[in-house]
Amino acid sequence: MFHLHDVLREVEHPVYHLVTSDMEGISEDSILQYFTYNEKRLNHLFNDDPHGAERIIREYFFIDGIQNQILRDRINFLQKNKSTDFSETLKSVITDEHDLLPLNLFDGNPYILRDESYFYEICQLAPSSNSHYWLTQVILETTSTLNLNYKVRLDPFVKVPLEEYNPMGYRMIVYGRPLDWEKLRGLVSIDDGEWMSDDPKSSIGRTQYCWKPSDGELHLTIEELPGESNLQVRGSRYFHAIIDQGNGRVKHCDGALRIYTDAEYKTRLKHHIKSTEVTKIGKRYKIFQLDDEVDQKVLVDLITTFYIWNEDVQKYFGRS
Numbered sequence: 001m002f003h004l005h006d007v008l009r010e011v012e013h014p015v016y017h018l019v020t021s022d023m024e025g026i027s028e029d030s031i032l033q034y035f036t037y038n039e040k041r042l043n044h045l046f047n048d049d050p051h052g053a054e055r056i057i058r059e060y061f062f063i064d065g066i067q068n069q070i071l072r073d074r075i076n077f078l079q080k081n082k083s084t085d086f087s088e089t090l091k092s093v094i095t096d097e098h099d100l101l102p103l104n105l106f107d108g109n110p111y112i113l114r115d116e117s118y119f120y121e122i123c124q125l126a127p128s129s130n131s132h133y134w135l136t137q138v139i140l141e142t143t144s145t146l147n148l149n150y151k152v153r154l155d156p157f158v159k160v161p162l163e164e165y166n167p168m169g170y171r172m173i174v175y176g177r178p179l180d181w182e183k184l185r186g187l188v189s190i191d192d193g194e195w196m197s198d199d200p201k202s203s204i205g206r207t208q209y210c211w212k213p214s215d216g217e218l219h220l221t222i223e224e225l226p227g228e229s230n231l232q233v234r235g236s237r238y239f240h241a242i243i244d245q246g247n248g249r250v251k252h253c254d255g256a257l258r259i260y261t262d263a264e265y266k267t268r269l270k271h272h273i274k275s276t277e278v279t280k281i282g283k284r285y286k287i288f289q290l291d292d293e294v295d296q297k298v299l300v301d302l303i304t305t306f307y308i309w310n311e312d313v314q315k316y317f318g319r320s
Contacts, residue, residue, distance in 0.1 A: 004019070004063050004066065005059065005063065007019055008020065008023070008059055019062075022062070023058055023059065023062040024058070026058060026061060026062065030061065031054070031057055031058055031061055034057065034060075034061045034064075035057045038060070042056065042057060042060060067127070067129075068127075068232075068233050070157065071127055071232075071233035071234060072232055072233055073157075074123075074124065074155075074156065074157060075232075075233070075234075075235065075259055077156045077157075078123075078156075078235075078257065078259065078285045079259060079283065081156070082095065082099060083095060083099040083100070083101070083153045083154060083156070084101065084154075085156070086154075086156040086157070086159060087118070087120075087154075087159050089115065089117060089118065090154075093105065096151060098151075098254075098286040098289065099153065099285070099286070100151035100152060100153055100286055100288070100289055101151060101152060101153070101154065102149065102150075102151050103139070103143055103149070103150040103151065103152055104149065106120070112140070113136070113140070113154075114162065114165075117161065117162065118159050118160060118161060118162065119158075119159075119160045119161075119162060119165040120154045120155070120158060120159060120160075121136065121154065121155045121158040122135065122136045122139070122152050122153065122154065122155065122287060122288065123152075123153045123154060123155045123156075123257070123287050124155055125237055125255075125257065125287065125306065125308075126203070126234055126237065126308075126309070127203055127230075127233060127234055128309070131308060131309070132155070132287075133308075134305035134308050135255070135288075135302065135305040135306050135308070137305070138298075138301045138302055138305050139152070139288060139302075142294075142298055142301075146292075146294065146298070148290060148292045148294065148298075149290070149291070149292055150288055150289065150290050151286075151288065151289045151290075152287065152288045152289075153285065153286060153287050153288070179296075179316075179317065179318075181248055181296055182248075184211060184218060184243075185218065185243070185245045185248050186245075187211055187213045187218060187245075188213060189213070190210060190211065190212050190213075190274055191210070191211040192208070192209060192210040192211070192272060192273070192274045193208070193209055194206055194207065194208045194209075194272065195207045195208075195312035197227070202227065203226055203227055203230045203233075203234060204224055204225075204226065204227065204310060205225045205226055205227040205228065205230075206224075206225050207222065207223070207224045207225070207307075207310060207312050207313060208222070208223050208225070208272055208273040208274075209221065209222045209223075209273065209316070210222075210272070210273050210274040212274065213245065216244070216245050216246060217242050217243065217244060217245060217251075218242070218243040218244075218245050219240070219241070219242055219243075220239075220240070220241045220242075220243065221238075221239070221240050221273050221274075222238070222239040222240075222273070222303070222307070222313065223236050223237070223238045223239075223258065223273050223278075224236055224237040224238075224307060224310055224313070225265075225268070225269075228262075228265060231260060231261075231262060231265055234257075235257035235258050235259040235260070235285070236257065236258045236260070236282075237255070237256075237257065237306060237307060237310075238255070238256045238257065238258045238284060239253070239254070239255050239256075239302075239303060239306055239307070240252075240253065240254050240255075240256075241253035241254075241299055241303075243296075243299075248296065249293050249294070249295060250293065250294050250295065250296065250298065250299045251291070251293050252289075252290070252291050253289075253290050253294075253299060253302060254286050254287075254288060254289040254290070255286070255287050255288050255302070255306045256284045256285055256286040256287055257284070257285050257287060258282045258283065258284045258285075259282055259283050259284075259285065260281070260282040261282075264281050264282050265282075267281055268281045268282060290302075300317050300318075303317055304317050
């Protein structure tokens with residue numbers, strides 16, 4: 001999407017006239033409606049751009065429309081294809097029962113995901129194209145430093161030849177302050193909660209969590225449900241972990257996207273994540289899984305990066 005902004009400013013670009021023709025065909029009523037909803041987001045751009053307010057609004061409307069279509073296409077791919085169908089070089093690789101690939105198939109570089117011919121990325125988690133970036137850094141770094149064995153789902157729309165890959169880097173301090181793990185290890189009954197988004201325009205509707213002790217293990221489940229208007233462009237972010245109550249070590253964790261139809265979503269809202277009914281609703285597509293034993297710090301790092309931009313999760317696990 002960053003490149004499309006450049007295309008719209010370069011008259012000599014091969015697709016400039018095709019793209020601008022499509023953009024100029026957007027109706028004035030649609031532009032006005034879009035601006036009314038996004039005024040706060042767009043206003044600060046007007047003084048910094050010489051192309052004029054109407055042009056800026058039209059560009060962002062056009063680009064958002066393409067972005068939303070890509071998000072819908074990604075969800076459609078998850079529902080209808082094997083995770084490796086997008087790549088001829090990976091189609092022959094055997095995935096596990098959750099359609100995940102072992103990370104050790106790829107180059108051992110601690111900061112990028114590549115094989116002999118292409119760069120790949122872990123599947124996008126939320127509408128923003130960099131929503132998986134910080135989780136990826138934790139996964140790759142702990143693979144390198146702790147020799148962990150992750151399994152991952154690749155993004156079906158990212159397969160870039162080595163000579164063309166030029167990724168953006170981002171800087172953000174995201175890490176967790178450990179909870180009272182001794183108290184959690186001693187749980188004998190369910191501890192749960194729910195947060196509602198304060199922002200009516202947020203793509204996040206509500207977030208639920210549950211700590212459930214069972215046979216010497218503590219199961220943590222978290223689900224960030226999208227707002228109803230965002231069901232077509234994003235799934236819920238769903239996280240599960242198992243902690244040994246005896247030694248406090250994490251013995252399993254995985255992060256997934258859960259996709260709901262409109263009817264399933266309405267049913268899901270009737271239940272808290274602690275209910276066993278929840279597991280029967282929607283379809284879950286795992287993004288990563290780790291079955292090695294790790295400490296709580298690794299778990300918290302994975303959770304807070306998996307739920308990047310979810311302020312309630314960041315506060316609960318601690319964020320600085």
